[in-house]
Amino acid sequence: MTGLAPNEKKPLLQVNNLKQHFPIKGGIFGRTVNHVKAVDDISFTIFEGETLSIVGESGCGKSTTGRAILRLDEPTSGSVLFEGKDLLAMSKSQMRDMRKDLQVIFQDPFASLNPRQSVSQILGEALAIQNVIPANKRRERIIELLSYVGLRPDQIDRFPHEFSGGQRQRIGIARALAMQPKLIICDEAVSALDVSIQAQVLNLLKSLQRQFKLTYLFISHDLGVVRHISDRVMVMYLGKVVEIADKKSLFDSPKHPYTQALLSAIPVPDVTKKQERIILRGDVPSPINPPTGCRFHTRCPYAVERCKTEVPGLTSLHSTHQVACHLVEQ
Amino acid sequence: MFVYMIRRLLQMIPVLLGVILVVFLIMQMVPGDPAVLLAGEGASAETIANIRTQLGLDQPVMVQYFHYVTDVFTGDLGTSLRSNLPVFDEIMARLPATIELAIASIFVTIVLGMIAGIISATKQYSAADITIMIVALLGVSLPSFWLGLSLIYYFSVKLHLLPVAGWGTWKHVILPAITLGAGGAAIVARMTRSSMLDVVRQDYIRTAKAKGLRETVIVYKHALKNALIPIITVVGLQFGYLLGGTVLVESVYAINGLGRLIVDAIRMRDLPVVQGGVLIASIIFVFVNLLVDVLYRYFNKRIDLN
Amino acid sequence: MPGQQEKILDVRNLQTHFFTDDGVSKAVDGVDFSLNKGETLGLVGESGCGKSITSLSILRLIASPPGKIVGGEILFKGQDLLKRSEPEMRAIRGNEISMIFQEPMTSLNPVYTVGEQIAEVLRLHQNMGRKEAWDKAVEMLGLVGIPSPEKRATQEPHELSGGMRQRVMIAMALACRPEILIADEPTTALDVTIQAQILELMKKLQVELGMSIIMITHDLGVVAETCDRVAVMYAGKVVEYTTAKNLFENPRHPYTIGLMNSLPRLDEDVEELQAIKGNVPSPFNMPVGCRFAPRCPHATPLCETRLPELLEQADGSQVRCWMYTPEWDGQTKMATETGV
Numbered sequence: 011m012t013g014l015a016p017n018e019k020k021p022l023l024q025v026n027n028l029k030q031h032f033p034i035k036g037g038i039f040g041r042t043v044n045h046v047k048a049v050d051d052i053s054f055t056i057f058e059g060e061t062l063s064i065v066g067e068s069g070c071g072k073s074t075t076g077r078a079i080l081r082l083d084e085p086t087s088g089s090v091l092f093e094g095k096d097l098l099a100m101s102k103s104q105m106r107d108m109r110k111d112l113q114v115i116f117q118d119p120f121a122s123l124n125p126r127q128s129v130s131q132i133l134g135e136a137l138a139i140q141n142v143i144p145a146n147k148r149r150e151r152i153i154e155l156l157s158y159v160g161l162r163p164d165q166i167d168r169f170p171h172e173f174s175g176g177q178r179q180r181i182g183i184a185r186a187l188a189m190q191p192k193l194i195i196c197d198e199a200v201s202a203l204d205v206s207i208q209a210q211v212l213n214l215l216k217s218l219q220r221q222f223k224l225t226y227l228f229i230s231h232d233l234g235v236v237r238h239i240s241d242r243v244m245v246m247y248l249g250k251v252v253e254i255a256d257k258k259s260l261f262d263s264p265k266h267p268y269t270q271a272l273l274s275a276i277p278v279p280d281v282t283k284k285q286e287r288i289i290l291r292g293d294v295p296s297p298i299n300p301p302t303g304c305r306f307h308t309r310c311p312y313a314v315e316r317c318k319t320e321v322p323g324l325t326s327l328h329s330t331h332q333v334a335c336h337l338v339e340q
Numbered sequence: 341m342f343v344y345m346i347r348r349l350l351q352m353i354p355v356l357l358g359v360i361l362v363v364f365l366i367m368q369m370v371p372g373d374p375a376v377l378l379a380g381e382g383a384s385a386e387t388i389a390n391i392r393t394q395l396g397l398d399q400p401v402m403v404q405y406f407h408y409v410t411d412v413f414t415g416d417l418g419t420s421l422r423s424n425l426p427v428f429d430e431i432m433a434r435l436p437a438t439i440e441l442a443i444a445s446i447f448v449t450i451v452l453g454m455i456a457g458i459i460s461a462t463k464q465y466s467a468a469d470i471t472i473m474i475v476a477l478l479g480v481s482l483p484s485f486w487l488g489l490s491l492i493y494y495f496s497v498k499l500h501l502l503p504v505a506g507w508g509t510w511k512h513v514i515l516p517a518i519t520l521g522a523g524g525a526a527i528v529a530r531m532t533r534s535s536m537l538d539v540v541r542q543d544y545i546r547t548a549k550a551k552g553l554r555e556t557v558i559v560y561k562h563a564l565k566n567a568l569i570p571i572i573t574v575v576g577l578q579f580g581y582l583l584g585g586t587v588l589v590e591s592v593y594a595i596n597g598l599g600r601l602i603v604d605a606i607r608m609r610d611l612p613v614v615q616g617g618v619l620i621a622s623i624i625f626v627f628v629n630l631l632v633d634v635l636y637r638y639f640n641k642r643i644d645l646n
Numbered sequence: 647m648p649g650q651q652e653k654i655l656d657v658r659n660l661q662t663h664f665f666t667d668d669g670v671s672k673a674v675d676g677v678d679f680s681l682n683k684g685e686t687l688g689l690v691g692e693s694g695c696g697k698s699i700t701s702l703s704i705l706r707l708i709a710s711p712p713g714k715i716v717g718g719e720i721l722f723k724g725q726d727l728l729k730r731s732e733p734e735m736r737a738i739r740g741n742e743i744s745m746i747f748q749e750p751m752t753s754l755n756p757v758y759t760v761g762e763q764i765a766e767v768l769r770l771h772q773n774m775g776r777k778e779a780w781d782k783a784v785e786m787l788g789l790v791g792i793p794s795p796e797k798r799a800t801q802e803p804h805e806l807s808g809g810m811r812q813r814v815m816i817a818m819a820l821a822c823r824p825e826i827l828i829a830d831e832p833t834t835a836l837d838v839t840i841q842a843q844i845l846e847l848m849k850k851l852q853v854e855l856g857m858s859i860i861m862i863t864h865d866l867g868v869v870a871e872t873c874d875r876v877a878v879m880y881a882g883k884v885v886e887y888t889t890a891k892n893l894f895e896n897p898r899h900p901y902t903i904g905l906m907n908s909l910p911r912l913d914e915d916v917e918e919l920q921a922i923k924g925n926v927p928s929p930f931n932m933p934v935g936c937r938f939a940p941r942c943p944h945a946t947p948l949c950e951t952r953l954p955e956l957l958e959q960a961d962g963s964q965v966r967c968w969m970y971t972p973e974w975d976g977q978t979k980m981a982t983e984t985g986v
Binding site for chain 2: 705753754757
């Protein structure tokens with residue numbers, strides 16, 4: 011944390027009323043009969059130099075949000091302002107130029123690296139796209155990039171299959187860094203790694219952030235990891251933001267009943283701390299026909315009549331903590 | 341599932357119209373004037389013109405097509421130039437033999453192919469597996485007329501076990517069905533093997549083992565039903581080749597089926613019969629495809645989800 | 647070890663190797679542990695440590711070739727499972743020892759209803775008729791907390807959520823009231839709120855049915871939550887074997903300590919995680935000495951040349967590390983002298 015109050019920080023990315031509805035075809039004539047409302051009208055801001063995490067369980071829309079920002083899927087509506095320019099209004103070629111500034115690291119490092127390319131080819135390709143460094147200097151730059159992510163210069167001509175999972179993720183990070191991006195979206199970037207390796211990669215991400223003044227949008231289901239890496243945390247449930255707060259207030263005093271249940275559900279590796287557990291009943295409802303009113307009301311232990319009919323909006327508890335719950339408002 | 345069937349049946353209407361159009365256009369493109377052919381050599385221009393009016397050949401192509409479609413839907417496929425009998429009746433007289441042959445062959449394809457494939461998959465890399473795969477490779481490569489003649493030579497001429505040619509009793513069916521089904525059986529065997537090998541690696545097979553089930557129950561109950569999906573697709577495709585193959589096999593074994601009818605009609609330039617025969621064969625193929633899709637859907641219910 | 651209880655399973659020096667074109671992979675290389683009646687034993691470690699292979703070896707479900715149990719004993723109620731015939735093993739699987747797996751999405755057969763799949767195991771082991779087995783299957787679905795079990799029994803797996811499918815797996819595994827349930831990462835593929843439901847259910851059923859559980863997991867949180875005793879595995883060997891209480895209060899093996907320090911915690915903030923350096927060794931080419939030595943912050947020449955034994959400590963814990971042996975004193979000196 012920089013010590014600046016959030017309103018003094020400069021916004022890097024502003025997401026406004028983003029919706030991502032995927033059509034479902036059906037019936038005799040294959041018409042669109044319904045939509046999967048994967049992301050349903052969400053707004054948030056990422057400030058320069060911070061790490062904002064999106065957490066939530068499968069189907070909450072956290073990965074869809076990341077993909078929509080990068081326009082890997084075209085969003086249904088809304089705007090995504092990156093340094094004030096709307097990414098969603100850009101042409102394909104303008105967007106291609108913007109991609110330098112917005113890089114992504116995926117969960118499965120093996121699937122996102124071309125198995126037939128060596129490390130120097132993978133990183134060289136990224137440098138060629140960016141085309142700032144002359145071709146004869148690129149090998150030096152690749153070695154420099156490898157040193158940033160803790161790989162040795164002699165590994166430059168190896169292929170992805172010769173690396174372990176953690177090392178492959180380091181290559182993915184080096185590829186993202188090659189573009190000298192402003193924002194890196196980490197989509198479950200450490201979820202596939204064993205804890206001992208995960209810790210190495212998390213430490214690396216943190217030190218690179220300091221070194222290169224990076225901004226991260228960190229998408230994860232693992233609240234321990236999120237607590238470690240984030241400045242602010244956004245909790246999603248069934249396509250909606252239910253709570254967004256700075257790390258300390260979210261983990262110390264979660265306000266939304268879903269956030270509370272989520273935090274209490276995680277087993278703590280400590281036999282002396284047996285915490286009170288809130289066990290939610292049932293499964294997450296389908297995003298095709300989400301519950302009316304507050305989407306969480308079907309599983310919420312405190313739900314009242316109003317929750318079934320009225321959608322709660324995000325209200326500010328204080329400058330850095332917003333929550334979408336009728337009961338907190340009162 | 342019901343909605344899906346209705347949708348597929350509706351989708352068949354344009355497909356059938358397309359089939360009729362293609363058959364119609366082929367006949368338009370065949371060199372020679374049917375009226376001249378019908379009238380015979382040395383006929384007067386007046387006779388030819390008369391015939392042309394009778395057959396409606398003097399009308400625009402679009403009108404002819406419209407008439408042809410309405411005729412087809414009322415079961416009128418024209419009259420054979422050779423026998424003067426309605427083409428529809430000629431075809432119906434020949435169709436049963438061909439359908440019998442096709443069903444027997446597809447039976448050979450499925451049963452022989454799947455049994456060989458399952459043995460191969462469950463005993464991977466064993467001598468049985470290697471033998472089956474070599475035979476299957478030969479089965480794919482051998483031309484059916486060669487296989488047909490060889491079978492006749494050994495089983496009929498040398499061993500006197502089965503009739504040389506003709507149609508009528510179950511004994512007549514065996515050799516043609518094997519000849520026609522062998523190629524498909526080889527392909528099905530290879531597909532069954534690879535599909536089974538894929539399925540036995542799945543997590544639910546491990547679950548079945550952990551339940552304490554015997555190997556045979558695991559293979560035939562838990563694995564086979566899941567392995568069927570790609571096999572059905574291959575069998576469906578084989579049916580197309582099989583219809584084409586009947587032409588050859590019916591000739592080799594002198595069976596009076598649809599295939600031979602068409603071949604003879606081509607030789608005699610009996611165009612209405614060729615047209616009708618091709619049309620009926622195409623319609624059968626379209627319906628078999630539909631059946632395959634429905635079966636595919638039935639065995640792969642997970643598709644319904646999306 | 648608190649050994650007064652009745653031992654139901656005793657695994658001694660288990661060795662499961664894989665013979666591949668690339669060489670012999672010693673995935674499980676001399677593993678010892680025992681399971682007491684009614685308790686939950688955790689097998690903990692990261693991917694490739696051999697914990698899943700160990701559990702599959704107990705039921706002899708290792709695909710052979712390339713896998714083979716090359717040595718050891720697995721004593722179930724005093725009798726060695728490795729000496730049983732295949733039909734005898736089949737009578738034990740799913741009946742006396744059951745297993746559930748990590749992937750509930752793929753562990754159920756997609757083409758049969760869940761009711762049929764549960765009834766199948768009852769008809770096989772309990773000689774039940776079609777009707778009786780079906781009714782019992784529905785009863786089991788109710789027992790694992792599936793609402794409207796009569797209806798659910800007629801559904802196929804794709805109609806159920808991940809959490810529901812894992813409940814079905816549990817119903818199937820427990821249908822014959824086994825004495826041991828082996829749970830291989832049963833909640834890893836599930837969301838945390840669903841994980842909490844499943845762990846709660848397993849604890850409840852363990853008490854009701856009086857069974858013993860082997861819980862295979864990489865998640866130390868799950869261990870703290872569910873296990874009485876724990877065996878920590880690394881590179882095919884048990885490195886620490888103790889009670890859950892001892893493990894968390896007084897972890898001894900440098901690998902165990904490293905694991906705990908690598909874990910980002912929900913209940914405390916640290917600026918930097920203390921990661922374990924390096925990677926796990928290749929199972930084709932294990933270090934000659936202690937297998938953790940190449941990554942260990944305390945490693946000495948002794949560690950690199952000789953494999954330590956799993957030795958009992960004063961409080962009953964067992965640790966495989968030279969640091970807890972008399973040989974260590976001389977070593978540290980030598981290490982400093984040689985500048986390691």
